[in-house]
Amino acid sequence: MNYEEAKNKFISTWGSLGSLWGINKAMAQIHALLLISPEPLSMEDIMEELHISRGNASMNLRQLMDWGIVFKENKIGERKEYFTSEKDVQELAKQIAKERSRRELQPTIKILNDVSNINEDGSDKTKELIKQTKALHEMAETLDIMMNKVVGQGNNWITKALVKLVK
Amino acid sequence: MNYEEAKNKFISTWGSLGSLWGINKAMAQIHALLLISPEPLSMEDIMEELHISRGNASMNLRQLMDWGIVFKENKIGERKEYFTSEKDVQELAKQIAKERSRRELQPTIKILNDVSNINEDGSDKTKELIKQTKALHEMAETLDIMMNKVVGQGNNWITKALVKLVK
DNA sequence: TTAAACTTTCAATGTTTTTTGAAAGTTTAA
DNA sequence: TTAAACTTTCAAAAAACATTGAAAGTTTAA
Numbered sequence: 001m002n003y004e005e006a007k008n009k010f011i012s013t014w015g016s017l018g019s020l021w022g023i024n025k026a027m028a029q030i031h032a033l034l035l036i037s038p039e040p041l042s043m044e045d046i047m048e049e050l051h052i053s054r055g056n057a058s059m060n061l062r063q064l065m066d067w068g069i070v071f072k073e074n075k076i077g078e079r080k081e082y083f084t085s086e087k088d089v090q091e092l093a094k095q096i097a098k099e100r101s102r103r104e105l106q107p108t109i110k111i112l113n114d115v116s117n118i119n120e121d122g123s124d125k126t127k128e129l130i131k132q133t134k135a136l137h138e139m140a141e142t143l144d145i146m147m148n149k150v151v152g153q154g155n156n157w158i159t160k161a162l163v164k165l166v167k
Numbered sequence: 168m169n170y171e172e173a174k175n176k177f178i179s180t181w182g183s184l185g186s187l188w189g190i191n192k193a194m195a196q197i198h199a200l201l202l203i204s205p206e207p208l209s210m211e212d213i214m215e216e217l218h219i220s221r222g223n224a225s226m227n228l229r230q231l232m233d234w235g236i237v238f239k240e241n242k243i244g245e246r247k248e249y250f251t252s253e254k255d256v257q258e259l260a261k262q263i264a265k266e267r268s269r270r271e272l273q274p275t276i277k278i279l280n281d282v283s284n285i286n287e288d289g290s291d292k293t294k295e296l297i298k299q300t301k302a303l304h305e306m307a308e309t310l311d312i313m314m315n316k317v318v319g320q321g322n323n324w325i326t327k328a329l330v331k332l333v334k
Numbered sequence: 335t336t337a338a339a340c341t342t343t344c345a346a347t348g349t350t351t352t353t354t355g356a357a358a359g360t361t362t363a364a
Numbered sequence: 365t366t367a368a369a370c371t372t373t374c375a376a377a378a379a380a381c382a383t384t385g386a387a388a389g390t391t392t393a394a
Binding site: 003010021036089090108111114119121125126127129132135136139145150159166167 | 169176177184189203254271275278279281291296300303312317325326330332
């Protein structure tokens with residue numbers, strides 16, 4: 001496999017993986033491209049490499065910046081904007097975990113909490129609803145703590161120790 | 168909030184969360200319904216509760232069984248098939264983690280491995296591609312271990328200890 | 335056997351999401 | 365100021381994905 005093949009394989013894999021994880025293909029592909037690019041790229045560069053339209057590039061770059069994993073960069077003496085991705089995968093994971101917690105997990109936790117606090121009326125179905133949503137609530141909170149405190153935090157020794165322990 | 172409201176809220180929340188996690192809405196809703204149902208339900212019951220067609224119910228039930236989180240059950244003397252979900256959320260998480268590892272993470276790890284092993288040709292871009300895919304490969308393997316060995320395994324004391332440690 | 339009771343399949347249809355591209359908007363240099 | 369260089373927005377088109385429902389398939393009781 002030569003460089004071009006490897007690059008394309010990586011970009012398209014990352015792209016289809018992205019959609020499984022709730023971000024769209026173009027967004028994931030732009031991210032993949034920036035991640036392996038030693039130099040910042042302009043919007044023009046990105047459109048060309050990935051064969052996507054200007055609008056598409058613009059919108060997805062914005063989303064990536066909202067996620068905090070892609071940044072604008074300005075070359076002195078140039079009007080054009082350039083983009084780079086967070087290159088440290090530890091930091092990348094931290095940022096992604098943090099955002100997914102905020103966008104998905106926390107709203108879910110709130111609803112699980114509301115639902116699990118309805119009035120116990122003695123019926124089987126109410127008991128089951130309360131029991132199961134309580135259990136999910138507890139699990140979601142554990143997961144939330146993991147995502148915010150364990151992933152990518154400076155205390156990465158925890159992960160290493162854990163992996164050694166269970167491997 | 169009464170039982171009906173709470174139930175509907177739970178089902179629709181679980182349904183839209185599902186699509187964020189890569190399974191479709193009907194599938195997630197069927198799962199939610201079975202999770203809080205004290206009795207096994209027939210396909211008819213499910214179609215009625217969720218207002219979905221027979222075909223839809225059939226296909227998504229099959230997928231849930233493929234994921235190993237929903238089971239067929241036969242009532243004696245009855246021809247009809249009934250369905251229940253895995254009720255233990257710990258076991259549920261284990262099963263989901265295992266399947267996602269198998270379906271998504273492991274194929275990705277393989278590709279990251281292939282890509283990170285291309286010939287180093289001395290160019291900056293090749294160096295960067297190798298460096299980044301190696302880092303992602305390592306991270307993906309750590310995550311894979313976590314998903315298969317830590318989540319839901321009998322050794323749940325690990326999770327508890329970890330949460331206490333970092334909370 | 336047969337036929338009733340049930341489940342599965344799949345082409346057609348409907349829905350949602352993504353993408354395009356051209357017009358509107360913004361910034362900067364002169 | 366103006367106009368060139370660039371970015372953003374958004375309605376319309378395309379693509380992807382989910383759902384329906386009727387026909388085909390399967391199982392079981394008699």
